Amino acid sequence: MADSNNANPTLTGSEILLATLAGEGITTVFGYPGGAILPVYDSLRKFPTIHHVLVRHEQSAAHMADGYARATGRVGVCMATSGPGATNLVTGLATAMMDSIPIVAITGQVSSKVLGTDAFQEIDITGITLPITKHNFLVTRAEQIATAVREAFQIARSGRPGPVLVDITKDAQQATAAFDFDAARPRPYRPHPMLRAESSSIQEAVTLIQQAKRPVILAGHGVVESGAETQVLALAEAHQIPIASTLLGLDAVPANHPLSLGLMGMHGESWVNHAIQQADLLLAFGMRFDDRVTGNLSKYSPNSKKIHVEIDPSEINKNVWVDVALIGDLKEVLSLLTPLLSAGNQPRGADGSEWLKQIRASKGNASVRDIINLPDNGHLYAAHVIHDIWHEAAAAGRLDQTIIVTDVGQHQMWEAQYFKHQAPRSLITSGGLGTMGFALPAAIGAKTACPEKDVWVIVGDGGFQMTAAELSTIVQEKLAINIAVINNGFLGMVRQWQEAIYDKNYSASPILSPDFVLLAAAHGIAGATVRKRADVIPHATLARTSGKPFLINFLVEKEDGVYPMIAPGSALHEMLRRPQHDPLLELPEDL
Amino acid sequence: MLHTFVALVQDRPGVLTRVASLFRRLNINIVSLTVGESERPDTSRMTIVCDAHENAAHRIRASLYKLETTISVDEVNRTEAVVRELCLIKVAAGPNQPHGLHSRSQIFELAQVFRARVVDLAPESIMLEMTGSASKIEGLLQVLGESGYSILEVSRTGRMAMRRGHHTSRVLQALGTRPTLNPSVFAEDPDALPSDQTLPNIFDE
Known part of the structure; x- marks a missing residue:
């Protein structure tokens, strides 16, 4: 940046953009250059504090900014040119929107003089991204850039976070204007007028909690976003309330905590879903009763009162009708609620422990049938692979320093079931949109943000091929990312549904893959293929300690299923269990 | 049933699209939508009438307010408003x-x-x-x-609505309006509200 004694230096629009990003504390931008954003790329050399990561496809740039934001809680930034560059961001923006991830996307746009003329690489990206961004801006003048970008950051990270896109015309990037970072400060964050948990509602919540005999906390992504992990745990411990987690709330409480039940919903363990169905009080913290966690709504937890603590008022009574709604930031609401609970009222006594005993007793039967407890029968199961990767990290004492980034499908659910997360922001996964191809680029974002942490990509053979081009990015950026491909030769979750619902008509679910180890080798990435369970841990150690990217191609059982499973339309307790006589589980005769 | 919302929105290009797109996304049909200048500079007043489920009003209002271009949203019924x-x-x-x-x-x-x-x-x-x-x-x-x-x-033109002024309880009774504690609270600029003011519990409705 050109130093100037002048208080308000005159800069070009592209310099204003980068100076504003630097002022917002941004040190990494994931992007891909092109005609309409070239002025910005030309100015990058004047901003040595901003590192640009060149991606191989703009969708990955958005996923990387997303992974960066999920790993740190800070805003991630991605950049693309107009037209196809901008449209390629769409899936990444939608992924961030569905999971409330703060990212700012900068796109170049054709010159304002030709806006609306179908000029080369012109596309109405603010129109296209209207429903998949929290907000977006079209900036046509250099003077507006600093204000728009600063407002974008504030919108992205305030309230319920989300992606914001700033579309900047090329002439605005080239024109000059006075730059004053402080003067461009946006108006203070405007909380929703409904965003104040009302004292009478809090009192109702207190009464409900004190009267409850079988309460369950439902911990969602909001627990992590609000930074309320300790408060939730303190409340749970003080009143002995078990905690079930959504997929994105899985790392909100340590999995080995005695009150942590684990994943709820479609592939949640049976005792978790039974506990929710039998509960007399649900405390929904920063979650939105997605169809993947409720099953059939009309039969969802029929006998419980429900308290919903949520920052977004439009989520209240959307899917599940609640008895008490406390709208606001979870941490703030709990700071109001918890003192009232402890004042003069003893925690639930004998009844409380009775409820916990009941839940624990129901674990017994389920864990006997759990694939993880079966002896090594010569087959390699994805569940075993994930369990062993967890075990390896735990044994090395690296669990707090490990981030798992998963793709979407069976392996994602096995990860949620068998990797015991200990620390917040240790699981990065696309929950709401379920975007295949998310894992590898999101891991690049996470590793860039947290180079000191071990980052594992757990990805299926299908999803990996969607964004495998980013292997080049890993090498170019010298990122030591470990990649575990769970390779079963199928689009596994599709195959499982076809097995369960479509009479085993495996339509378009078998998928051919290249030799992933050779593919990695072509990028200069070391790798190995693993077929036996005994080889999992040694290879995981090798990958983790190599200090370089490492790919392990796990050839797992082809037709294994994720259980329990709730078929569409079924209630939460109507789970499909692993078949008692699963041929996969029988010991081979020669063993 | 018909719901009527009065929204103050920024007077900028694309704001109408954001509002219209919201209803499209919720799959709710807009019966009428009128926009025009308001008493505030750079601010338009919209009256939106839509046909939606009885329970949808809260979510529509909350979703409208989620738009960054929205300044305030009020839902009015016939007796409270002209x-x-x-x-x-x-x-x-x-x-x-x-x-x-x-x-x-x-x-x-x-x-x-x-x-x-x-x-x-x-x-x-x-x-x-x-x-x-x-x-x-x-x-x-x-x-x-x-x-x-x-x-x-x-x-x-479609309906335009404006909340009535503060009447005595007798007048409100004569008009058939249920007296509310603070009927205009959502219509006001949130910045102007004293921070200790508690809001009526909208979920009691």
Whole structure:
């Protein structure tokens, strides 16, 4: 940046953009250059504090900014040119929107003089991204850039976070204007007028909690976003309330905590879903009763009162009708609620422990049938692979320093079931949109943000091929990312549904893959293929300690299923269990 | 059922799209939407009438407020607010019509009863202008139809709504309005609200 004694230096629009990003504390931008954003790329050399990561496809740039934001809680930034560059961001923006991830996307746009003329690489990206961004801006003048970008950051990270896109015309990037970072400060964050948990509602919540005999906390992504992990745990411990987690709330409480039940919903363990169905009080913290966690709504937890603590008022009574709604930031609401609970009222006594005993007793039967407890029968199961990767990290004492980034499908659910997360922001996964191809680029974002942490990509053979081009990015950026491909030769979750619902008509679910180890080798990435369970841990150690990217191609059982499973339309307790006589589980005769 | 929302929004390009797109995304049909300048600079006032489930109002209002371009949102019902609509009606009237030349004078009479004004007179048609509640406009259209006149064109602005001022409880009772603790709280600029002010529990409704 050109130093100037002048208080308000005159800069070009592209310099204003980068100076504003630097002022917002941004040190990494994931992007891909092109005609309409070239002025910005030309100015990058004047901003040595901003590192640009060149991606191989703009969708990955958005996923990387997303992974960066999920790993740190800070805003991630991605950049693309107009037209196809901008449209390629769409899936990444939608992924961030569905999971409330703060990212700012900068796109170049054709010159304002030709806006609306179908000029080369012109596309109405603010129109296209209207429903998949929290907000977006079209900036046509250099003077507006600093204000728009600063407002974008504030919108992205305030309230319920989300992606914001700033579309900047090329002439605005080239024109000059006075730059004053402080003067461009946006108006203070405007909380929703409904965003104040009302004292009478809090009192109702207190009464409900004190009267409850079988309460369950439902911990969602909001627990992590609000930074309320300790408060939730303190409340749970003080009143002995078990905690079930959504997929994105899985790392909100340590999995080995005695009150942590684990994943709820479609592939949640049976005792978790039974506990929710039998509960007399649900405390929904920063979650939105997605169809993947409720099953059939009309039969969802029929006998419980429900308290919903949520920052977004439009989520209240959307899917599940609640008895008490406390709208606001979870941490703030709990700071109001918890003192009232402890004042003069003893925690639930004998009844409380009775409820916990009941839940624990129901674990017994389920864990006997759990694939993880079966002896090594010569087959390699994805569940075993994930369990062993967890075990390896735990044994090395690296669990707090490990981030798992998963793709979407069976392996994602096995990860949620068998990797015991200990620390917040240790699981990065696309929950709401379920975007295949998310894992590898999101891991690049996470590793860039947290180079000191071990980052594992757990990805299926299908999803990996969607964004495998980013292997080049890993090498170019010298990122030591470990990649575990769970390779079963199928689009596994599709195959499982076809097995369960479509009479085993495996339509378009078998998928051919290249030799992933050779593919990695072509990028200069070391790798190995693993077929036996005994080889999992040694290879995981090798990958983790190599200090370089490492790919392990796990050839797992082809037709294994994720259980329990709730078929569409079924209630939460109507789970499909692993078949008692699963041929996969029988010991081979020669063993 | 019909819900009426009054929203103050920024007067900028694309704001209408954001509002309209919201209803499209929620798969809710907009019955009418009127926009115009408001008493504040760079701020438009919108009245949106939509047909949605009884329980949808809260979510629509919350979603409207989530738009960054929205300044405030208020949901009003008929008794709390004055609701008006402007309508232009072109009716066939002339020597070739069933009532012949009498038709004009009969239309004039009808217009007088409904407090509509004649704003254009052509050899074969009359244009009426009428302001009022939707039911009153529909009443005139109904009478015109039943009297055998053929209506050539109708143009309606859609409803505009404004919350009534602060009345005494007796007046409110006479109007059939349920007294609320603080009816205008959502209509006000949130920045202007004292921070200790608690809000009415909207979930009690």
